[in-house]
Amino acid sequence: MTKVNLNGEEVSVEMTGDEFEKVKDLLDREPTITELGGFDVMWSEHCSYKSSRPKLKLFEDAEANYDYVLAGPGEDAGVIDIGDGYALAFRIESHNHPSAIEPYHGAATGIGGIIRDVLCMGVRPIALLDPLRFGRLAGNSHSQWLFKYVVKGIADYGNCTGIPTIGGEVEFDDSFENNCLVNVACIGLGTIEDFKHAPSRAYNPGDYIILMGGSTGRDGIHGVTFASRTLTEISEADRPAVQIGDPFTKKMIIEATLEAVKTGFVRGLKDLGGGGLTCATSELTGDGNTGANIDLRKVFTGEPGMTSYEIMLSESQERMAFIVKPEGLETVLEVFKKYEVAHAVIGKTDDSKVLKVFDGEELVVSLPAKALSESPIFKRQEKRPGYLDQLLAQKTPEPTITLKEIIEKLIASENICSKEWVYRQYDHEVGVRSVVKCGEGDSGVLRIIGTDKFIAASVGVNSKHCYLDPYEGAKGGLVEICGNIIANGAEPMAMVNCCNFGNPEIPESFWYFSKAVEGMNNFCRKLRIPIVGGNVSFYNEDEVSKTAIKATPQIMIVGIINGLENIITLPFKESGNDILIIGETEAELGGSEYHSVIHLIEGGIPPKIDEEKIQARWNLLFELYQKRLIKANHDVNKGGFIITIAEMCFKDKFGADIDLTGYNVNNLRDDELLFSETVGRFVIETNPKDQDEILDLAEKFNVSVNKIGVLTSMPEINITGLNQDVKLNTNKMKELYDSTIPDLMEI
Amino acid sequence: MTIKIAVIQFPGANCDLDAVHVLNDVIGVNTSLVWHNHFKEADFDGVVLPGGFSFGDYLRAGIIAAHSPALDEARIMLKDGRPIIGICNGFQILVEAEFLPGALLQNETLRFVCKWVNIKVINNRTAFTHKMNKDDVLAIPIAHGEGRYYTDNVKKLEENDQIVFKYSTEEGSITSEANPNGSLENIAGICNIEQNCVGLMPHPERASESILSPKQTTHGRIFFESMIEFIKQRLT
Numbered sequence: 001m002t003k004v005n006l007n008g009e010e011v012s013v014e015m016t017g018d019e020f021e022k023v024k025d026l027l028d029r030e031p032t033i034t035e036l037g038g039f040d041v042m043w044s045e046h047c048s049y050k051s052s053r054p055k056l057k058l059f060e061d062a063e064a065n066y067d068y069v070l071a072g073p074g075e076d077a078g079v080i081d082i083g084d085g086y087a088l089a090f091r092i093e094s095h096n097h098p099s100a101i102e103p104y105h106g107a108a109t110g111i112g113g114i115i116r117d118v119l120c121m122g123v124r125p126i127a128l129l130d131p132l133r134f135g136r137l138a139g140n141s142h143s144q145w146l147f148k149y150v151v152k153g154i155a156d157y158g159n160c161t162g163i164p165t166i167g168g169e170v171e172f173d174d175s176f177e178n179n180c181l182v183n184v185a186c187i188g189l190g191t192i193e194d195f196k197h198a199p200s201r202a203y204n205p206g207d208y209i210i211l212m213g214g215s216t217g218r219d220g221i222h223g224v225t226f227a228s229r230t231l232t233e234i235s236e237a238d239r240p241a242v243q244i245g246d247p248f249t250k251k252m253i254i255e256a257t258l259e260a261v262k263t264g265f266v267r268g269l270k271d272l273g274g275g276g277l278t279c280a281t282s283e284l285t286g287d288g289n290t291g292a293n294i295d296l297r298k299v300f301t302g303e304p305g306m307t308s309y310e311i312m313l314s315e316s317q318e319r320m321a322f323i324v325k326p327e328g329l330e331t332v333l334e335v336f337k338k339y340e341v342a343h344a345v346i347g348k349t350d351d352s353k354v355l356k357v358f359d360g361e362e363l364v365v366s367l368p369a370k371a372l373s374e375s376p377i378f379k380r381q382e383k384r385p386g387y388l389d390q391l392l393a394q395k396t397p398e399p400t401i402t403l404k405e406i407i408e409k410l411i412a413s414e415n416i417c418s419k420e421w422v423y424r425q426y427d428h429e430v431g432v433r434s435v436v437k438c439g440e441g442d443s444g445v446l447r448i449i450g451t452d453k454f455i456a457a458s459v460g461v462n463s464k465h466c467y468l469d470p471y472e473g474a475k476g477g478l479v480e481i482c483g484n485i486i487a488n489g490a491e492p493m494a495m496v497n498c499c500n501f502g503n504p505e506i507p508e509s510f511w512y513f514s515k516a517v518e519g520m521n522n523f524c525r526k527l528r529i530p531i532v533g534g535n536v537s538f539y540n541e542d543e544v545s546k547t548a549i550k551a552t553p554q555i556m557i558v559g560i561i562n563g564l565e566n567i568i569t570l571p572f573k574e575s576g577n578d579i580l581i582i583g584e585t586e587a588e589l590g591g592s593e594y595h596s597v598i599h600l601i602e603g604g605i606p607p608k609i610d611e612e613k614i615q616a617r618w619n620l621l622f623e624l625y626q627k628r629l630i631k632a633n634h635d636v637n638k639g640g641f642i643i644t645i646a647e648m649c650f651k652d653k654f655g656a657d658i659d660l661t662g663y664n665v666n667n668l669r670d671d672e673l674l675f676s677e678t679v680g681r682f683v684i685e686t687n688p689k690d691q692d693e694i695l696d697l698a699e700k701f702n703v704s705v706n707k708i709g710v711l712t713s714m715p716e717i718n719i720t721g722l723n724q725d726v727k728l729n730t731n732k733m734k735e736l737y738d739s740t741i742p743d744l745m746e747i
Numbered sequence: 748m749t750i751k752i753a754v755i756q757f758p759g760a761n762c763d764l765d766a767v768h769v770l771n772d773v774i775g776v777n778t779s780l781v782w783h784n785h786f787k788e789a790d791f792d793g794v795v796l797p798g799g800f801s802f803g804d805y806l807r808a809g810i811i812a813a814h815s816p817a818l819d820e821a822r823i824m825l826k827d828g829r830p831i832i833g834i835c836n837g838f839q840i841l842v843e844a845e846f847l848p849g850a851l852l853q854n855e856t857l858r859f860v861c862k863w864v865n866i867k868v869i870n871n872r873t874a875f876t877h878k879m880n881k882d883d884v885l886a887i888p889i890a891h892g893e894g895r896y897y898t899d900n901v902k903k904l905e906e907n908d909q910i911v912f913k914y915s916t917e918e919g920s921i922t923s924e925a926n927p928n929g930s931l932e933n934i935a936g937i938c939n940i941e942q943n944c945v946g947l948m949p950h951p952e953r954a955s956e957s958i959l960s961p962k963q964t965t966h967g968r969i970f971f972e973s974m975i976e977f978i979k980q981r982l983t
Binding site: 152155156159160161162246247248249251252338339340423424425426427428429430431432434435437440447449450564 | 758858862
């Protein structure tokens with residue numbers, strides 16, 4: 001908080017004193033209180049990206065470099081052309097701070113916000129995905145409470161709006177105990193025409209501005225400035241700054257908006273999120289190079305006596321702003337009446353390039369339309385944390401229990417076990433598009449009805465790897481998430497990210513952000529994946545324990561599969577078939593589940609990424625797909641490849657005889673070989689008769705492919721070729737895999 | 748003459764477009780999406796009350812929609828024997844509007860549940876099940892938070908042959924493990940005494956295309972094919 005002198009009165013603002021001076025310079029006068037409130041919100045970290053913008057410039061050229069990118073960073077959502085006249089819009093953002101205070105409504109309104117971002121591209125939201133982070137559940141009732149109500153908030157909101165939640169991921173780690181992460185992603189599908197009808201700018205003077213949806217109340221005022229402050233003990237007192245969602249109204253808004261867009265009379269569309277009416281009107285006119293006259297008396301408010309300051313800054317949920325052609329006003333209003341959604345014409349655009357807001361006769365805001373978006377930029381300092389050297393140097397202790405015991409502990413561990421408890425609560429089938437459903441594949445796969453085209457999407461990153469090395473960790477996240485959709489047969493088309501980091505004013509925290517962005521940027525350029533959008537959440541720190549969260553640059557990838565026959569699934573299919581592994585295993589136990597679950601250490605060397613090797617493996621996979629040589633595919637993730645194999649056995653109760661004699665080319669210790677989390681590996685099922693052809697192709701593509709076993713119909717996994725033989729019962733493993741979260745949550 | 752089906756769009760319905768898609772594109776029957784205030788029974792031979800959260804399920808699931816003018820229209824169809832099906836939220840609406848007896852309570856777990864289950868055909872003489880065999884087991888998904896069927900007079904249901912489906916194992920055993928929500932006697936769907944109105948929690952529209960089904964089944968189609976056949980027989 002800064003105290004500044006406004007027209008002789010002392011006012012508390014979130015901005016710095018320097019920023020206040022900049023406001024006065026920009027206007028060449030003292031701002032009104034409503035104007036100052038607008039600057040305060042719009043120049044907050046959350047709205048202005050003032051710390052991250054210099055770094056995020058790296059991502060800015062997606063539209064120029066990829067002809068299928070229709071909207072890139074800076075828009076409400078990224079949009080790509082997926083052929084046959086269809087456009088796909090998608091975005092991911094954070095709702096961490098509200099969820100840490102009030103998990104149910106915080107998560108629900110997060111879903112509400114991300115749906116609006118996609119809807120305002122003019123397309124129908126068809127899927128949600130939610131990557132989450134909490135403290136460890138075992139013995140921690142606070143973490144259990146957050147987890148339970150965040151999941152319920154997502155479920156109740158998503159289910160009610162009829163948008164299936166088709167994927168997500170969750171990690172439990174102490175660093176998130178008091179600062180959970182709730183990231184929400186949404187995918188929308190429409191025609192390219194639909195998208196063209198809904199630019200998020202008001203570029204034509206003389207159009208009507210309509211506010212539609214929920215009424216404007218006192219909830220959420222200054223929610224934005226609050227999100228840019230580190231959480232403190234006082235934050236519980238900020239509870240009124242968390243908004244309340246209304247999924248029913250949202251559902252009506254979705255239908256009314258899509259029907260209004262179809263009339264052809266809508267010329268611009270913007271959702272009201274952080275910064276409320278201030279943000280929406282200034283961005284519409286600023287980006288459109290127009291101005292506007294707004295009359296606040298027309299705004300329908302939820303309570304009497306609201307000041308112009310409150311109306312302009314309210315972040316009440318479920319509101320949209322429409323720019324409508326004059327000749328279509330009646331038609332559009334008729335649509336809103338049909339759906340019984342509240343609406344009001346609150347003003348008109350003009351060519352003044354000034355945003356003028358009246359409260360009756362009184363002019364309360366008169367600003368150059370672009371002024372609010374001209375926030376100062378902060379060049380933040382970055383410094384590699386001193387503790388990293390010691391962490392990276394940590395050696396893996398010799399295990400004191402058997403490999404079998406280790407595997408059974410790992411498969412039951414919170415970060416590896418089944419997340420069925422979560423996805424059973426999400427309606428993941430509404431919309432009749434879900435072809436590969438939750439728990440059945442590495443990614444969610446949706447059909448596009450009326451075509452033979454499919455959308456695959458996955459989201460996630462490994463926070464423990466990023467903690468040890470944000471540059472390689474962010475790249476590793478890309479390898480893993482691309483690997484998820486590739487395992488289902490899809491080619492990655494585009495990426496959006498959600499960067500969750502600590503306080504950017506602390507050089508060590510900012511270093512994590514900086515390195516992660518560089519990692520994502522370098523990888524995406526080398527592998528030709530456009531970055532079409534992002535969101536940054538800083539200040540994820542807990543002042544009580546003085547810890548920052550583990551760096552978490554969440555990555556979402558979408559891709560396309562052409563033809564039903566080209567969808568590959570995870571479960572093993574037929575006993576007698578070969579089990580092959582694509583990619584070598586390196587001694588990369590740093591940040592592994594093995595380290596944290598068995599040895600209670602966090603350090604060691606995390607996985608490193610070699611883009612050329614990764615590209616070669618993906619190329620090989622698509623060649624093998626095309627020749628129909630792969631029966632099942634699952635990418636190797638937490639816990640190493642034995643966990644992967646077990647997961648592939650579970651559905652149809654297969655077993656496996658694994659012989660690792662020829663695979664350990666790097667002469668690793670048994671535990672290194674089994675539990676390293678080297679990224680970019682896949683376990684595939686193939687027919688023995690195709691073995692020679694596959695190995696020949698592998699050589700041609702210069703990819704390491706090894707046969708490591710065969711499928712059996714016995715419920716056991718037998719591992720030989722190590723210093724100790726391992727015999728696992730898959731029924732018991734499945735029981736361990738399934739029971740961890742229900743046992744912790746159903747008490 | 749062409750058979751015409753209406754799918755009623757209550758505010759907050761969200762399986763409405765799914766039902767329209769299956770009826771029009773999979774079953775091939777002329778089907779319209781009708782806004783609840785605009786629905787006129789005289790235009791239609793059968794009606795589907797789709798799943799979703801009508802009016803946000805505020806107050807209680809289905810209770811507000813039960814007072815929509817669409818239900819007054821549907822009541823005329825109920826009386827003259829035209830087929831009416833309520834799926835999920837549609838079932839909740841039919842119960843609240845007293846087309847069907849009993850109530851749908853919160854799931855025993857107090858959590859929403861979305862999964863594929865098996866249901867056993869108990870009554871194959873209704874407008875929506877007459878092309879099924881008694882004791883057939885159908886694979887079909889559920890997705891609901893308030894689906895626990897309850898009635899204080901289950902005996903009367905049995906006497907009148909109003910129990911249409913029960914949750915069962917894949918082999919057809921009616922066990923507590925096969926009951927996903929705690930419904931009384933595993934009841935998944937019921938009908939009126941005249942057997943032209945059926946309500947059930949599972950979603951036949953999600954089980955009508957092999958591409959969506961874990962075992963490539965299309966058991967959901969039989970509901971709609973039965974309805975079409977029923978309408979044809981009524982008309983001739």
